[in-house]
Amino acid sequence: MEKMIKVRTIVKLIAVIFLTTPSITLTSKNALINNGIVKISKALDPDLYNTYDKLPFDIENKNETLNYAQLNCDDSTPKHQSDSQNSNYIRSYYPPPxxxxxxxxxxxxxxxxxxxxxxxxxxxxxxxxxxxxxxxxxxxxxxxxxxxxxxxxxxxxxxxxxxxxxxxxxxxxxxxxxxxxxxxxxxxxxxxxxxxxxxxxxxxxxxxxxxxxxxxxxxxxxxxxxxxxxxxxxxxxxxxxxxxxxxxxxxxxGLWDEYNSLTNTIYRNKANIRSNVDLTNPTTGTLSDDESLNTAIPPEWGLFIGALPGTNNQWVGIENIGVYLINPPGAGSTSWYRPSHNCVMNQADNTGPGSLFCQVCQEYIFRRFSTNRQIYQYSTSNKKTTITGLTNIGKNLTNDLIIPVAINGGLVTKIGDGNSAGYSGSKITKISFATGTQVKTLSDYAFSGSTFLTEINIPKTVNSIGNNAFYGTNGAPIYIDGKTNSPATFHYNWNSSYNPVYMNNMLCQHTSKPLIKLSSNKHGMMCTTCRTTTNIANHNYTYDWRSYTKHYSSCLCESGLEGHFVSSSDSGFPYKTCLKCGGPASVGFVGPNSNVFSPFGITDDTVEYFGNGSYILSNGVYVISDADLDAFYEETLELENCEH
Missing domain, CATH: 3.40.390.10 (Collagenase (Catalytic Domain))
Structure with missing residues (x-):
C-alpha cells in the first residue's frame, strides 16, 4: 500500500525545495511540469518525494508559511489527486522555478x-x-x-x-x-x-x-x-x-515630492514640504501633520532660509534655500511649500548622476540615519555647531568624509576646540565639506593625527586656521578653494607638517620664503603665497640701551627700537632695570612728547594688558607680572599687539 502523505506537508515541502535549495531542478526525471502544474512523483524520484521527513526541521510546524503566500494551488486550496499507479501530488506553482x-x-x-x-x-x-x-x-x-x-x-x-x-x-x-x-x-x-x-x-x-x-x-x-x-x-x-x-x-x-504637481498629486507634511506656511514669519507658528493646522516650516529647515522675506516672501538663504510655493497645489486647495528648486526630490524623473539633495533634505537624511551611527562629537549654541572631533565609531570609518552643513539644530561654523585628540587616530581617507557649508574656523589641531588621509579640501568660507591644524596627516595634499593667497588669519604654523598646498587648484611652489618675525618670540621662513612656514626658531636678539624708554634690538629677522621690559616686582622707582638690555627703564608718568617724569606713580598710564597681569605703560615700557616671568624667559610669552 502506498505511503500516504498529508497534502499540506507536500505543499510546504515544494516551497521549501524551491526556495531554500535552488540547486534542485525539477525535470522530467523527477516531476512532470506543465503550465505551472507540478507533479512530484514517488515512482520517478522517490528520494525527492520522501525528502520532507529528512529535513532538519518539522515542516508541519514551520513558522514561515506566510513567506510562501503566493505559492497557492490553482483554487487556493491544496489538492490531492489519487492515482492508482504512483499517487502523484498536484499543485499550481507561481512563480515557476x-x-x-x-x-x-x-x-x-x-x-x-x-x-x-x-x-x-x-x-x-x-x-x-x-x-x-x-x-x-x-x-x-x-x-x-x-x-x-x-x-x-x-x-x-x-x-x-x-x-x-x-x-x-x-x-x-x-x-x-x-x-x-x-x-x-x-x-x-x-x-x-x-x-x-x-x-x-x-x-x-x-x-x-x-x-x-x-x-x-x-x-x-x-x-x-x-x-x-x-x-x-x-x-x-x-x-x-x-x-x-x-x-x-x-x-x-521619509522625504516627499517637491516638484510642481499634477492636480491629483497628494502632498503630506514632511521635513521638506509644508502646508499653509505663514510667509510673514515662516519659522514661528504651528507645526502639525494635519495640513489644515500647519502654518510653519520645521526649525531644521529654518536654519537655511534667509533673514529677510525678500521677493515674494521667499526668504532665500543658503544655496537658495527658501520657502517656495508649489504650483499647482495638487489635490485640494491647500497651499504647499518646498525649500528648493533644485533637489533630487524636486524632479519626478531625476536622471542626472550629479543631482544632489538640497540642504534641507541632506540635514533630514543625516539625522534620520545617525541613530546608533553617530559619527561626530559636537556642541551647539545659538543655532551654531562646533564639531569637536569624531566619535569612536567615526574614527573607525575607512571612507571619505563630507562634513555636513548642519548638525543638532545648528549650522556647523567651526571645526575643533584646540584639543589634539579630536580626529587623532581616525582612519578617514578624505575630508571635504558639503556644498553650502558655513564653516569659518579650523581650530588648533583641528584634523591632526588623521594618519590615513590622502586628500583634504578646505572651502572658501574658511578664513581662520589654527596652529598644527593638519599635523600628522600623512602628507595629504591640502586644496584651498577660492583663495590665491592664504590670509594673515591663518596661523604661521597652520601647515606644520608641510603638506602640499593647492591654492585654487594650483600647487604652491613656495617661490618666495623670506625670513620674517612670526611672533614676539619666533621667526621663520614663510611662503608669501600659502603661509607655510619652515625653519621656525626663537629670536636671537642683541640689545643696546638708547634711552630711559627704549633700547635697540637686533635679530636675523628684524632690528629696531623697542620698549624696555621690566619686572613688576622690581622695587625701583622711577627707574627699574630692563630685563633685556640691563639698562635703566623709566616707569614714571610720561606725558605726550615729554621726558618729564611724574613722581606720583603710574596710576593712569597703563595702555594695554596682556598675558597674566602684564601690561604696557604709555611710554612703551613693558611691565611683566610675576606670573608671566617664566614664559618671558622661555620666550613663549605672546605680546599681543605690541610691536617693536
Whole structure:
C-alpha cells in the first residue's frame, strides 16, 4: 500500500525545495511540469518525494508559511489527486522555478550592527538580459552610496541584487502577467517569494529596521513608493535610472515630492514640504501633520532660509534655500511649500548622476540615519555647531568624509576646540565639506593625527586656521578653494607638517620664503603665497640701551627700537632695570612728547594688558607680572599687539 502523505506537508515541502535549495531542478526525471502544474512523483524520484521527513526541521510546524503566500494551488486550496499507479501530488506553482535568478552582493557592509539593507529586485528582464540587470543594479547601488549624506553611512550599507527572469521584456515576472507598469501594480506579496528564495527569514521590508526593497522595472514610465501606514510600506518601484531609484528610495527614508504637481498629486507634511506656511514669519507658528493646522516650516529647515522675506516672501538663504510655493497645489486647495528648486526630490524623473539633495533634505537624511551611527562629537549654541572631533565609531570609518552643513539644530561654523585628540587616530581617507557649508574656523589641531588621509579640501568660507591644524596627516595634499593667497588669519604654523598646498587648484611652489618675525618670540621662513612656514626658531636678539624708554634690538629677522621690559616686582622707582638690555627703564608718568617724569606713580598710564597681569605703560615700557616671568624667559610669552 502506498505511503500516504498529508497534502499540506507536500505543499510546504515544494516551497521549501524551491526556495531554500535552488540547486534542485525539477525535470522530467523527477516531476512532470506543465503550465505551472507540478507533479512530484514517488515512482520517478522517490528520494525527492520522501525528502520532507529528512529535513532538519518539522515542516508541519514551520513558522514561515506566510513567506510562501503566493505559492497557492490553482483554487487556493491544496489538492490531492489519487492515482492508482504512483499517487502523484498536484499543485499550481507561481512563480515557476524558471523565474528565479542569481543573487549578487553589490555593496558589502563593513559594520555588522545597525545595518541598512537594500534589496534590489529585477523585473522585466529576460534570461539573456540578466547581466544587463546586474549592471543596472550596480550603477544604482553606486549612486545611492555615493550621494551625500547617505554616503557617510556606507560602512553600514549592505546592498543585494536579486535577479528574476521574465518570459518577455514587456511582461512583469513579479505580477505574473501583463506589463505591471501601472501605479501600485506591484506590492510586497509579489516581491516576497523572490527575496525569500535567497533569504528565507525575510518576509517583509521593515522601515524601523532599515530594510528596504527596491524593484527595478526595466523601461517602466513610472515610479512609486509605499510609505507611512501602507501595508506595503518599505517597497519602492522605479525604472533603471539611478536618479529615479534614488528619488523613490528617499520616499522610504521619509522625504516627499517637491516638484510642481499634477492636480491629483497628494502632498503630506514632511521635513521638506509644508502646508499653509505663514510667509510673514515662516519659522514661528504651528507645526502639525494635519495640513489644515500647519502654518510653519520645521526649525531644521529654518536654519537655511534667509533673514529677510525678500521677493515674494521667499526668504532665500543658503544655496537658495527658501520657502517656495508649489504650483499647482495638487489635490485640494491647500497651499504647499518646498525649500528648493533644485533637489533630487524636486524632479519626478531625476536622471542626472550629479543631482544632489538640497540642504534641507541632506540635514533630514543625516539625522534620520545617525541613530546608533553617530559619527561626530559636537556642541551647539545659538543655532551654531562646533564639531569637536569624531566619535569612536567615526574614527573607525575607512571612507571619505563630507562634513555636513548642519548638525543638532545648528549650522556647523567651526571645526575643533584646540584639543589634539579630536580626529587623532581616525582612519578617514578624505575630508571635504558639503556644498553650502558655513564653516569659518579650523581650530588648533583641528584634523591632526588623521594618519590615513590622502586628500583634504578646505572651502572658501574658511578664513581662520589654527596652529598644527593638519599635523600628522600623512602628507595629504591640502586644496584651498577660492583663495590665491592664504590670509594673515591663518596661523604661521597652520601647515606644520608641510603638506602640499593647492591654492585654487594650483600647487604652491613656495617661490618666495623670506625670513620674517612670526611672533614676539619666533621667526621663520614663510611662503608669501600659502603661509607655510619652515625653519621656525626663537629670536636671537642683541640689545643696546638708547634711552630711559627704549633700547635697540637686533635679530636675523628684524632690528629696531623697542620698549624696555621690566619686572613688576622690581622695587625701583622711577627707574627699574630692563630685563633685556640691563639698562635703566623709566616707569614714571610720561606725558605726550615729554621726558618729564611724574613722581606720583603710574596710576593712569597703563595702555594695554596682556598675558597674566602684564601690561604696557604709555611710554612703551613693558611691565611683566610675576606670573608671566617664566614664559618671558622661555620666550613663549605672546605680546599681543605690541610691536617693536
Amino acid at each position: 524558471s523565474a528565479f535568478g542569481d543573487l549578487q552582493i553589490l555593496h558589502p557592509a563593513l559594520k555588522i550592527e545597525n545595518l541598512i539593507t537594500i534589496y534590489i529586485v529585477a523585473d522585466r528582464y529576460v534570461d539573456t538580459e540578466q547581466n544587463i540587470f546586474f549592471d543596472h543594479a550596480r550603477a544604482i547601488a553606486n549612486h545611492i552610496v555615493g550621494i551625500h549624506p547617505f554616503s557617510e553611512y556606507k560602512s553600514w550599507i549592505q546592498i543585494y541584487a536579486i535577479g528574476t527572469i521574465s518570459t518577455s521584456s514587456s511582461t512583469s515576472v513579479l505580477v505574473g502577467s501583463g506589463s505591471g507598469t501601472n501605479y501600485n501594480d506591484i506590492n510586497v506579496t509579489h516581491v516576497q517569494p523572490f527575496i525569500s528564495y535567497h533569504f528565507p527569514t525575510i518576509s517583509n521590508p521593515s522601515i524601523p529596521d532599515n530594510q528596504f526593497w527596491l524593484v527595478v522595472q526595466r523601461g517602466s514610465p513610472i515610479g512609486y513608493a509605499y510609505v507611512d501606514n501602507s501595508p506595503n510600506v518599505g517597497l519602492a518601484v522605479a525604472n533603471e535610472s539611478p536618479g529615479s531609484c534614488l528619488h523613490e528610495m528617499a520616499h522610504l527614508w
